[in-house]
Amino acid sequence: xxxxxxxxxxxxxxxxxxxxxxxxxxxxxxxxxxxxxxxxxxxxxxxxxxxxxxxxxxxxxxxxxxxxxxxxxxxxxxxxxxxxxxxxxxxxxxxxxxxxxxxxxxxxxxxxxxxxxxxxxxxxxxxxxxxxxxxxxxxxxxxxxxxxxxxxxxxxxxxxxxxxxxxxxxxxxxxxxxxxxxxxxxxxxxxxxxxxxxxxxxxxxxxxxxxxxxxxxxxxxxxxxxxxxxxxxxxxxxxxxxxxxxxxxxxxxxxxxxxxxxxxxxxxxxxxxxxxxxxxxxxxxxxxxxxxxxxxxxxxxxxxxxxxxxxxxxxxxxxxxxxxxxxxxxxxxxxxxxxxxxxxxxxxxxxxxxxxxxxxxxxxxxxxxxxxxxxxxxxxxxxxxxxxxxxxxxxxxxxxxxxxxxxxxxxxxxxxxxxxxxxxxxxxxxxxxxxxxxxxxxxxxxxxxxxxxxxxxxxxxxxxxxxxxxxxxxxxxxxxxxxxxxxxxxxxxxxxxxxxxxxxxxxxxxxxxxxxxxxxxxxxxxxxxxxxxxxxxxxxxxxxxxxxxxxxxxxxxxxxxxxxxxxx
Amino acid sequence: xxxxxxxxxxxxxxxxxxxxxxxxxxxxxxxxxxxxxxxxxxxxxxxxxxxxxxxxxxxxxxxxxxxxxxxxxxxxxxxxxxxxxxxxxxxxxxxxxxxxxxxxxxxxxxxxxxxxxxxxxxxxxxxxxxxxxxxxxxxxxxxxxxxxxxxxxxxxxxxxxxxxxxxxxxxxxxxxxxxxxxxxxxxxxxxxxxxxxxxxxxxxxxxxxxxxxxxxxxxxxxxxxxxxxxxxxxxxxxxxxxxxxxxxxxxxxxxxxxxxxxxxxxxxxxxxxxxxxxxxxxxxxxxxxxxxxxxxxxxxxxxxxxxxxxxxxxxxxxxxxxxxxxxxxxxxxxxxxxxxxx
Numbered sequence: 001x002x003x004x005x006x007x008x009x010x011x012x013x014x015x016x017x018x019x020x021x022x023x024x025x026x027x028x029x030x031x032x033x034x035x036x037x038x039x040x041x042x043x044x045x046x047x048x049x050x051x052x053x054x055x056x057x058x059x060x061x062x063x064x065x066x067x068x069x070x071x072x073x074x075x076x077x078x079x080x081x082x083x084x085x086x087x088x089x090x091x092x093x094x095x096x097x098x099x100x101x102x103x104x105x106x107x108x109x110x111x112x113x114x115x116x117x118x119x120x121x122x123x124x125x126x127x128x129x130x131x132x133x134x135x136x137x138x139x140x141x142x143x144x145x146x147x148x149x150x151x152x153x154x155x156x157x158x159x160x161x162x163x164x165x166x167x168x169x170x171x172x173x174x175x176x177x178x179x180x181x182x183x184x185x186x187x188x189x190x191x192x193x194x195x196x197x198x199x200x201x202x203x204x205x206x207x208x209x210x211x212x213x214x215x216x217x218x219x220x221x222x223x224x225x226x227x228x229x230x231x232x233x234x235x236x237x238x239x240x241x242x243x244x245x246x247x248x249x250x251x252x253x254x255x256x257x258x259x260x261x262x263x264x265x266x267x268x269x270x271x272x273x274x275x276x277x278x279x280x281x282x283x284x285x286x287x288x289x290x291x292x293x294x295x296x297x298x299x300x301x302x303x304x305x306x307x308x309x310x311x312x313x314x315x316x317x318x319x320x321x322x323x324x325x326x327x328x329x330x331x332x333x334x335x336x337x338x339x340x341x342x343x344x345x346x347x348x349x350x351x352x353x354x355x356x357x358x359x360x361x362x363x364x365x366x367x368x369x370x371x372x373x374x375x376x377x378x379x380x381x382x383x384x385x386x387x388x389x390x391x392x393x394x395x396x397x398x399x400x401x402x403x404x405x406x407x408x409x410x411x412x413x414x415x416x417x418x419x420x421x422x423x424x425x426x427x428x429x430x431x432x433x434x435x436x437x438x439x440x441x442x443x444x445x446x447x448x449x450x451x452x453x454x455x456x457x458x459x460x461x462x463x464x465x466x467x468x469x470x471x472x473x474x475x476x477x478x479x480x481x482x483x484x485x486x487x488x489x490x491x492x493x494x495x496x497x498x499x500x501x502x503x504x505x506x507x508x509x510x511x512x513x514x515x516x517x518x519x520x521x522x523x524x525x526x527x528x529x530x531x532x533x534x535x536x537x538x539x540x541x542x543x544x545x546x547x548x549x550x551x552x553x554x555x556x557x558x559x560x561x562x563x564x565x566x567x568x
Numbered sequence: 569x570x571x572x573x574x575x576x577x578x579x580x581x582x583x584x585x586x587x588x589x590x591x592x593x594x595x596x597x598x599x600x601x602x603x604x605x606x607x608x609x610x611x612x613x614x615x616x617x618x619x620x621x622x623x624x625x626x627x628x629x630x631x632x633x634x635x636x637x638x639x640x641x642x643x644x645x646x647x648x649x650x651x652x653x654x655x656x657x658x659x660x661x662x663x664x665x666x667x668x669x670x671x672x673x674x675x676x677x678x679x680x681x682x683x684x685x686x687x688x689x690x691x692x693x694x695x696x697x698x699x700x701x702x703x704x705x706x707x708x709x710x711x712x713x714x715x716x717x718x719x720x721x722x723x724x725x726x727x728x729x730x731x732x733x734x735x736x737x738x739x740x741x742x743x744x745x746x747x748x749x750x751x752x753x754x755x756x757x758x759x760x761x762x763x764x765x766x767x768x769x770x771x772x773x774x775x776x777x778x779x780x781x782x783x784x785x786x787x788x789x790x791x792x793x794x795x796x797x798x799x800x801x802x803x804x805x806x807x808x809x810x811x812x813x814x815x816x817x818x819x820x821x822x823x824x825x826x827x828x829x830x831x832x833x834x835x836x837x838x839x840x841x842x843x844x845x846x847x848x849x850x851x852x853x854x855x856x857x858x859x860x861x862x863x864x865x866x867x868x869x870x871x872x873x874x875x876x877x878x879x880x881x882x883x884x885x886x887x888x889x890x891x892x893x894x895x896x897x898x899x900x901x902x903x904x905x906x907x908x909x910x
Contacts, residue, residue, distance in 0.1 A: 036742060037742075040753075043753075050868070051868065053652045054653055054654075060651065060652075061609060061612070144620065144623045144653070146611075146612055146616065146620070147611040147612045147613070147616050149611040149612075149613055149616070202623070205653040206648065206653040206654065210653060211652075211654070222755075223755055226659070226662045226663055226860055226865075227663060227666070227858075227860025227864055228748060228749055228750070228757075228858070228860040229748075231755060249752060251748065251752070252860075253747055253748070253858045254855050254858060254864065255747070255855055255856045255857075257718050257856070258721065258856060258857065258858055261721050261722075261725050261726050261746035262746050262747060264726055265725060265726070265742045265746060267745065267751075267752055268752075428604075429599070429600030429601075429871065430599045430600055430604075432604055432607035432608055433599050433600045433601060433607060434601060434603050434617070437599045438599070438600075441607070450608075452608065452610075453608070460610070461610075462611075463610060471614065472613075473610075473613065473614060474608075474610050
C-alpha cells in the first residue's frame with residue numbers, strides 16, 4: 001500500500017548485487033554442504049518488511065498492521081484461501097435466503113447472530129455490545145479511521161439480545177458481509193469506551209491499547225520492541241481451542257537480502273512477499289518450500305484520456321495490439337506473473353472469461369488501426385498527424401527493476417508500429433500523490449504503469465465511475481461512460497450474486513471494448529516457508545497469510561528434512 | 569572564555585530558528601504528503617481524505633503550522649506522530665539507546681584503530697606498513713556500505729557456501745546472526761538487558777553487533793587514519809620535535825610526549841564533530857541489518873511524510889551540529905594554549 005521509495009531503490013540494487021556476488025562465489029570450485037540450521041521449536045517466527053504504525057486496524061491500514069493483528073483480533077467474518085467469506089465471531093453469514101438480510105424499501109437490514117462463549121483475552125465475555133461499539137468508534141468524528149466506506153451507509157445498530165445485532169442500512173450495500181472482516185475487527189468496549197467518551201480530545205487515537213491490544217484471537221499480545229519485533233503467546237481459552245503453537249513472533253526486517261539470509265539459516269520460518277529475483281535461489285534450499293500463488297493485484301497501463309491523442313479509441317486499441325504481454329510475463333517476470341485481461345482476477349466469482357484475448361499481439365492490426373486514425377508514418381519512422389509527432393511518455397515508480405525493464409520492452413514494441421515512447425518515472429509518493437501535485441491525480445502523465453489490488457468483492461466503483469475523477473477518487477484515467485456508471489451504481493445496489501455477476505460481466509465487456517487501460521499481468525506472491533511449518537495456507541486476500549494461524553503446527557526440522565529426503 | 573561561549577550560544581539561536589523554518593517549509597513543500605500513503609486504497613474516498621487532512625491538521629497554512637510546531641517544540645513538546653498517535657519524544661527515546669550503542673561502538677573502534685594506524689604510518693612513512701594502511705584506507709573509504717554489508721552477510725551468516733581460494737578451501741558458516749539486535753528466543757530491549765544484566769544477553773547483543781559495527785568502522789577507519797597520519801606528519805617535522813631528539817630523549821618519549829599529544833588536538837575536535845551521528849544513526853546500515861535505531865525510524869517517517877517525527881530528528885540533529893561545533897572550538901582552546909578566544 002505504501003510506496004517506500006528509498007527502500008525499493010535500495011533493495012532492488014541490493015538484489016542485483018547479491019545475485020552478482022552469488023554468481024562470483026558460485027564460480028569458485030566447491031559444493032554446497034548440509035548446514036546447521038536454527039530450529040525455533042514451538043515458536044513460529046514470521047517476517048514482515050515494515051513496522052506497523054499502530055496495532056489498531058482502524059487507524060492503520062498497512063499490511064504490516066493486518067499481519068500483526070490477525071492472530072490477536074478477529075472480525076465477524078474472514079476470507080479463506082479460496083476467497084470465500086467464512087464466519088468467525090458470527091455464527092453464520094446473513095443472506096436473503098437464511099433471513100439474515102431483509103430489504104426495506106430503498107434500504108436493507110442485516111442481522112448478525114454472534115458466537116456464544118467467546119472471551120476476550122482479559123476474560124470478559126464478547127457480546128453484541130462490542131460489535132455496536134466498533135461501529136460507533138468508526139463513525140465517531142474524533143476517530144482517525146482511514147476509511148468509513150460502507151460503515152457510513154448504516155443508520156443504526158440495534159442490539160436484539162446479547163448475541164444478536166441488527167444493522168439498518170439507508171441503501172442497499174452489496175459487500176455488507178465483508179464490513180467487519182479485517183479493517184473492521186471487533187474492538188473491546190469495556191476497555192476502549194472511556195477513551196471514546198473522553199471529552200478532552202482525540203484520545204482514542206492515542207490510547208495505549210493501540211500499542212498493546214487485546215482481542216478474541218488465538219494469540220495474546222505480549223510485547224512490541226520498536227523496530228524489532230512483536231511477540232504473541234497462545235491464548236488458552238480460545239474458542240476454537242488452544243492453538244498448537246506456543247507463541248508467534250513477527251520480526252521486522254526491511255531488507256530483502258537479510259530476510260532471505262534469515263530464512264536460509266532457519267532464524268525465520270516464513271518470509272513474506274519474497275522478490276521474484278530470489279525465486280531460483282529459494283527453490284534450491286532443502287529446508288524451504290516456495291510455491292507461487294496468484295494474487296488479486298494486477299499490473300496495468302493507464303491512458304490519460306484528457307490527452308486528445310488517446311481520445312480516439314483506435315489509438316488505444318492499436319497500443320493494446322502492439323504489446324506482447326506473454327513475452328513480458330515470460331522474459332521479465334520469469335513466467336510467475338500470469339497475463340491479465342481484466343480488472344478482476346480469474347479467482348473472482350464475477351470474472352468474465354469471454355473478454356480474454358480480445359487484443360492478441362498483432363502488429364499488422366495495430367498499424368492498420370493507427371493508419372485508420374489518421375496517423376501516417378513519417379520520415380523518421382514515427383507517425384505524424386496534423387504536424388504532431390506520435391511521441392508519448394510512460395511513467396511508473398522509479399527504481400523497480402522489473403517495471404523499468406518492462407518500459408524498455410514497451411518502447412521497443414511501440415517503435416515497431418511507429419510510436420515514440422519516452423520514459424519518465426517518479427518516486428511512488430510523487431506518482432501516487434494527491435491532486436494537484438501528484439503525477440496521476442494531477443493528470444500529468446500520458447501512459448502510466450502501476451498496480452491495483454482488487455478485494456474479494458468485484459466493486460471497482462472508485463476506479464471507473466465518472467464521479468471518481470480526481471481529486472474525488474481514483475479514476476485518474478478520466479473515463480466517462482454513462483452505461484458503466486449505471487452498472488457500477490447498480491452493482492453495489494444489488495444483493496443477489498447472480499444479478500451482480502451479470503452486471504460485472506457487462507462492465508468488463510465495456511472496459512474491454514473501450515480500453516481506458518490495458519491489463520498487463522496478475523502479480524504472484526512468493527511466501528517461502530521453512531518446511532517444519534505445517535498447515536500454512538497462503539491467502540491472496542487482505543486476510544493475509546496469518547489468517548489460519550490457529551491451525552498452524554510445527555514438526556522438528558530434522559524430521560521434516562528426512563521426510564523431504566524420502567520424497568526426493 | 570565565558571563571554572565567548574555566551575556570545576556563541578546567543579548567535580546560534582537565530583541560526584537554529586532559521587534552520588527549523590527552512591526545514592519545515594521544505595518538508596511541507598515536498599510533493600507527496602501524509603495522505604499519499606492512502607493514494608492507492610480505493611476505500612479511502614474523497615470524503616475520508618478530507619476528514620483525515622482535517623484531523624492531521626494539514627489544512628493550516630504552512631507558516632501557521634510551523635508556528636504551532638515551533639512554540640510547542642520550545643516548550644519541550646515534540647508533538648505526536650501522525651501515524652502512530654504516539655508522542656514523538658517517546659518514539660525517539662526508545663530507539664536512542666540502540667542507535668547510540670551501535671554508533672558509539674563504531675566510532676570508538678574506528679577512532680582507536682584509525683588513529684593507531686595513522687600514527688604508526690606517519691612514524692614509518694613510506695614503509696610497507698604505511699603503504700598497507702594507505703591501501704586499506706582507500707579500499708575502506710571507497711567501499712559502499714550496502715555492498716559491503718551484503719558481502720559480510722553472505723560470508724558470515726548465510727551458511728552454505730564452500731569457497732576455494734588460492735588453493736585453500738574454507739566454508740562460510742552461520743557464525744553470526746544476519747540481522748536484528750537480539751536472537752529470536754530473547755525478548756525485551758537493551759534497557760531491559762542493562763536493568764537485568766545477563767551474560768548470555770550481552771554475548772547475543774555482541775554477536776548481532778559484529779557485522780553492522782564492522783561495516784560502519786571499516787568505512788570510517790579510513791578517514792581517521794588519513795587525518796591522524798597527516799596531522800602527525802606535520803607535527804614530527806616541527807622544530808620542537810627535532811629539539812627533543814637533539815636533547816637525546818628516547819624515541820618513545822619524543823613521539824608519545826611531544827609529537828602525539830600535539831597531533832591529537834585536531835583529532836579530538838573531529839571526534840566532537842562526530843557527536844550528532846550518535847543521535848541520527850546510520851540510515852543504510854540500520855536498514856540492511858534491521859537495526860532498530862533512529863536512522864530507520866527516520867527513513868520510515870520520511871517515506872510516509874510523518875512530519876512531526878521527521879522534523880524532530882532533523883531539528884535535533886541540527887541543534888547537535890551547532891553545539892558540537894561549539895564544543896569542538898572550546899576543546900581546541902582548552903587543549904592548545906596558543907589559541908585564545910576573545
